[in-house]
Amino acid sequence: MIETKSNITQTLLDQLQENAPKVTFMPDAEIISAIRYLEDKGIPNNKHEDYKYCNIEAVLRKEFKTVEQAFNELTNADIAPLKIDEAINLVVVNGVYSEELSEKMIVKGLTVNSLNQLSSSEKALLCSQAKSETDALIALNTAFSANGLFLQVDRNNIIPMPLHVIYVNSGNANFVTNTRSFINVQANAQATLIESFYNIGTAKVFSNFVSEKFVGENAKLTCHTFQNEGSLSYSVNTNQVKINKYSNYSNTTMTLSGELVRNNHNVVLADSNCEAHLNGLFISNGTQQIDNHTLIDHQMPHCESNELYKGIAKDKSSGTFNGKIFVRKDAQKTNAYQSSKNILMSDDATINTKPQLEIYADDVKCSHGTSTGKIDTEALFYLKARGIGEDSARKLLLQAFAQELIDKIEIPSLQERVLHLFEKAL
Amino acid sequence: MISIKNLHASIGDKEILRGINLEVKAGEVHAIMGPNGSGKSTLSSVLAGREDYDVTEGEVTFNGKNLLDLSTEDRAREGLFLAFQYPIEIPGVSNINFLRTALNEIRAYHGQEEMAAKDFLALVKEKSKLVELDAKLASRSVNEGFSGGEKKRNEIFQMAMLNPKLAILDETDSGLDIDALRIVATGVNKLKSKDNATIVITHYQRLLDYIVPDFVHILYKGRIVKSGGKELALEMEAKGYDEIKREFESSEL
Numbered sequence: 026m027i028e029t030k031s032n033i034t035q036t037l038l039d040q041l042q043e044n045a046p047k048v049t050f051m052p053d054a055e056i057i058s059a060i061r062y063l064e065d066k067g068i069p070n071n072k073h074e075d076y077k078y079c080n081i082e083a084v085l086r087k088e089f090k091t092v093e094q095a096f097n098e099l100t101n102a103d104i105a106p107l108k109i110d111e112a113i114n115l116v117v118v119n120g121v122y123s124e125e126l127s128e129k130m131i132v133k134g135l136t137v138n139s140l141n142q143l144s145s146s147e148k149a150l151l152c153s154q155a156k157s158e159t160d161a162l163i164a165l166n167t168a169f170s171a172n173g174l175f176l177q178v179d180r181n182n183i184i185p186m187p188l189h190v191i192y193v194n195s196g197n198a199n200f201v202t203n204t205r206s207f208i209n210v211q212a213n214a215q216a217t218l219i220e221s222f223y224n225i226g227t228a229k230v231f232s233n234f235v236s237e238k239f240v241g242e243n244a245k246l247t248c249h250t251f252q253n254e255g256s257l258s259y260s261v262n263t264n265q266v267k268i269n270k271y272s273n274y275s276n277t278t279m280t281l282s283g284e285l286v287r288n289n290h291n292v293v294l295a296d297s298n299c300e301a302h303l304n305g306l307f308i309s310n311g312t313q314q315i316d317n318h319t320l321i322d323h324q325m326p327h328c329e330s331n332e333l334y335k336g337i338a339k340d341k342s343s344g345t346f347n348g349k350i351f352v353r354k355d356a357q358k359t360n361a362y363q364s365s366k367n368i369l370m371s372d373d374a375t376i377n378t379k380p381q382l383e384i385y386a387d388d389v390k391c392s393h394g395t396s397t398g399k400i401d402t403e404a405l406f407y408l409k410a411r412g413i414g415e416d417s418a419r420k421l422l423l424q425a426f427a428q429e430l431i432d433k434i435e436i437p438s439l440q441e442r443v444l445h446l447f448e449k450a451l
Numbered sequence: 452m453i454s455i456k457n458l459h460a461s462i463g464d465k466e467i468l469r470g471i472n473l474e475v476k477a478g479e480v481h482a483i484m485g486p487n488g489s490g491k492s493t494l495s496s497v498l499a500g501r502e503d504y505d506v507t508e509g510e511v512t513f514n515g516k517n518l519l520d521l522s523t524e525d526r527a528r529e530g531l532f533l534a535f536q537y538p539i540e541i542p543g544v545s546n547i548n549f550l551r552t553a554l555n556e557i558r559a560y561h562g563q564e565e566m567a568a569k570d571f572l573a574l575v576k577e578k579s580k581l582v583e584l585d586a587k588l589a590s591r592s593v594n595e596g597f598s599g600g601e602k603k604r605n606e607i608f609q610m611a612m613l614n615p616k617l618a619i620l621d622e623t624d625s626g627l628d629i630d631a632l633r634i635v636a637t638g639v640n641k642l643k644s645k646d647n648a649t650i651v652i653t654h655y656q657r658l659l660d661y662i663v664p665d666f667v668h669i670l671y672k673g674r675i676v677k678s679g680g681k682e683l684a685l686e687m688e689a690k691g692y693d694e695i696k697r698e699f700e701s702s703e704l
Contacts, residue, residue, distance in 0.1 A: 406502075407535065407593075410535075412560070421548070
């Protein structure tokens with residue numbers, strides 16, 4: 026029997042409604058409209074323009090027809106190897122912030138809590154960036170959000186060490202997680218954030234992550250996204266970021282494993298003189314699918330955005346980069362740059378790239394470039410002619426290709442971890 | 452050292468080498484000259500193992516081994532070095548890292564341990580002086596942003612580092628001004644010993660004023676049509692290749 030689109034979504038909704046704990050912090054109105062949107066539109070398949078190369082509905086049909094929600098409890102011993110020494114390590118297990126597993130440290134100006142501890146004024150911000158009516162996966166998360174992480178840096182505070190959020194999924198039979206986080210860096214504050222994603226159980230997980238991030242006036246948030254979820258993980262990761270006047274937001278996403286990894290990284294430059302930098306590197310093998318979608322929304326004048334994404338696709342894997350830049354009519358003097366470079370390592374690997382620029386202001390500088398090719402055979406021959414074996418020569422060239430992105434990771438032990446996994450994947 | 456017998460090579464349907472015979476012994480310098488399109492660069496490419504060419508006939512013995520059976524990297528590890536006519540730029544790979552990898556892979560092939568970092572850096576310092584290569588260039592990406600002269604000097608620097616048995620210099624003089632030419636040639640001469648050999652491939656006699664050959668061979672239409680001592684190069688310079696062309700155009704080559 027062939028199931029219809031709405032059937033797949035409905036089956037999932039029914040199962041989640043039966044199993045998932047009631048969402049206590051999300052306003053009822055948001056939940057209701059999220060469910061309504063899902064019932065109406067369904068989980069997107071490849072007929073949906075934004076999910077053309079990333080058929081989420083097919084994944085759910087194939088891998089998650091029955092969802093058991095059989096979660097594992099995790100202990101400190103499970104988390105220890107995932108930690109980063111020079112950071113404050115915070116832990117979110119199957120979407121739920123775990124105070125018990127997180128490191129307790131009193132840092133001036135830093136608030137770490139569960140989402141259900143949000144004050145009413147903070148609650149008002151919830152869903153203001155991640156809107157259900159823009160994307161079915163946001164709607165799914167909103168409707169079934171677990172009690173995730175709330176992180177705030179109060180105005181005028183600089184957090185001296187990186188904050189490391191470990192989002193870890195673990196189950197023993199097919200499960201779905203809807204992890205949510207809310208990061209608020211207030212005016213004149215600064216923080217460095219690492220978000221790591223793991224699946225350490227024996228079961229397949231559909232991980233649907235949504236994070237809303239706010240960067241206040243003259244504030245700075247430097248993010249690193251580290252994705253190493255393994256072959257049992259299918260994940261959609263949505264970042265909805267809003268940055269303010271004179272602020273600086275950057276993110277570097279390193280995707281090292283995951284059967285399906287879809288990243289939606291959407292940044293609104295809501296006021297003048299702010300800048301956003303999005304970078305990404307992936308290496309894929311087997312039948313992995315890595316799909317990076319970015320949306321940079323320039324709304325006001327004198328702002329800058331930079332994007333650099335690189336990918337290496339091996340075996341039968343595929344990679345996608347879709348980068349949309351809006352320059353609205355008030356956003357004069359915008360500088361927006363975008364570059365996507367990819368290397369295909371086999372005849373069966375695929376790369377899709379799609380830059381999309383929509384410019385409504387007339388005094389702007391915008392550029393985009395994309396290239397996809399095979400490894401440079403002339404360079405390969407040159408290295409081999411000096412006695413370097415085929416394998417080492419390839420690795421040298423691929424490392425050289427990735428180096429400028431690996432260099433963007435400012436935390437030494439994270440950089441080491443990335444480099445180690447990257448070399449292993451080559 | 453190397454013995455080339457009746458070597459034929461093609462690219463696609465086009466036969467470029469049509470029966471090369473050449474014997475080079477340790478301690479010797481051989482020059483191969485010839486007009487454009489005579490097959491000079493094809494010969495060096497085939498010897499280095501470039502895969503674009505098909506060897507259709509003949510054999511090449513290098514230190515008692517069948518060279519044509521070896522991969523490009525194993526040829527280098529056996530002691531064959533090709534100084535490229537057009538050295539490749541490799542952004543992101545530092546000269547130092549590249550050379551350390553090369554040197555250590557060659558050492559591993561011969562069952563030797565990796566060279567200690569300290570010794571390696573001392574060697575870099577010593578050998579870069581040989582071709583007056585700025586130490587800063589050693590830490591930059593391979594050939595990236597190098598001038599033409601710097602690229603050629605970098606080739607000879609690599610040769611000095613890897614200490615090959617047989618060096619093939621493919622048009623190393625092309626694009627060099629007289630000062631750079633002198634530096635490159637001095638470097639090559641200093642590396643010369645009774646245990647190694649050099650094949651200098653060139654269009655012009657000029658380089659041979661600096662690197663004096665023991666034998667000169669004229670390549671035309673994929674064959675060595677004339678061999679002699681260093682005076683043959685001067686003769687070619689004086690008369691040009693036209694006489695060779697006339698002499699061998701008509702004969703069925």
